[in-house]
């Protein structure tokens with residue numbers, strides 16, 4: 001039998017294990033558009049509690065949550081301030097322009113920005129030429145910057161400045177669980193400064209799908225319509241909610257292992273002169289490294305690694321992303337790092 005691939009392309013590649021599937025099979029369900037799915041209702045209460053908000057709403061995907069957030073908190077023609085290389089700008093197929101008609105202003109560096117940078121980029125309402133900034137969106141952890149945890153003290157300052165200007169605040173927390181584990185904070189503490197928050201169950205937690213909004217009762221009530229307008233209102237989705245509840249109970253505690261495995265890979269990779277990264281910057285489950293000019297380009301490295309059953313992702317011409325998750329062990333991560341080093345030799 002050929003050895004199974006070590007799949008580090010994303011933390012979305014996990015498959016539900018037997019226990020998760022059993023929880024899904026046993027889920028009580030109902031029509032969620034009548035708010036009659038008991039497992040969805042239980043999940044929403046659980047998430048509202050975990051994030052310290054009044055209410056929560058299940059969403060089919062994180063992308064749809066981000067799109068619905070724009071519909072809830074902006075008007076067409078508005079300006080939305082985000083970090084550079086944010087998911088909203090790079091990974092949503094241009095949806096924000098098409099669905100919400102907003103423009104993005106990308107600021108900062110390395111996935112984060114300061115309150116001063118936010119204030120400098122913020123455009124006032126009622127100006128004859130400026131597009132009004134009505135929303136600031138923060139991604140925590142930040143995917144394309146390498147699983148970066150946004151400093152919470154700066155988030156508090158940014159959200160204070162936003163509130164003082166009547167600018168809404170939204171947290172794209174697809175990997176908020178990772179940020180909480182890495183920073184030793186609770187998800188509720190990290191969510192506290194924001195009007196609206198989304199979290200995902202299908203990344204590090206290992207569920208097959210689903211995200212969730214949390215916010216004020218008033219905002220979540222409006223989100224029900226925004227979800228319907230995007231075609232995301234579903235029926236017996238308690239099957240997904242059961243997977244999410246199972247993941248919260250059983251997989252949340254394993255995120256720290258993913259972080260340790262990413263760090264271990266970074267320590268092995270950095271020993272190679274053609275691999276450029278800072279292991280100290282690897283705090284969660286995403287590892288991004290550059291290949292030195294005299295090394296292979298990223299597509300070549302991806303192809304050669306694939307031949308040795310190590311799957312990774314080219315993020316740029318000379319940039320690679322590897323993501324650790326539930327379905328890769330420490331041993332597999334170490335083997336994968338060894339394979340990548342041997343390819344960098346060539």
Ligand SMILES: *Cc1c(COP(=O)(O)O)cnc(C)c1O
Pocket residue numbers: 060061062063064066087139141142143172174175200202210211
């Ligand atoms: C994955 C991801 C999303 C979108 O989630 P999907 O469920 O894949 O649509 C949004 N934001 C960030 C930061 C993500 O990593």
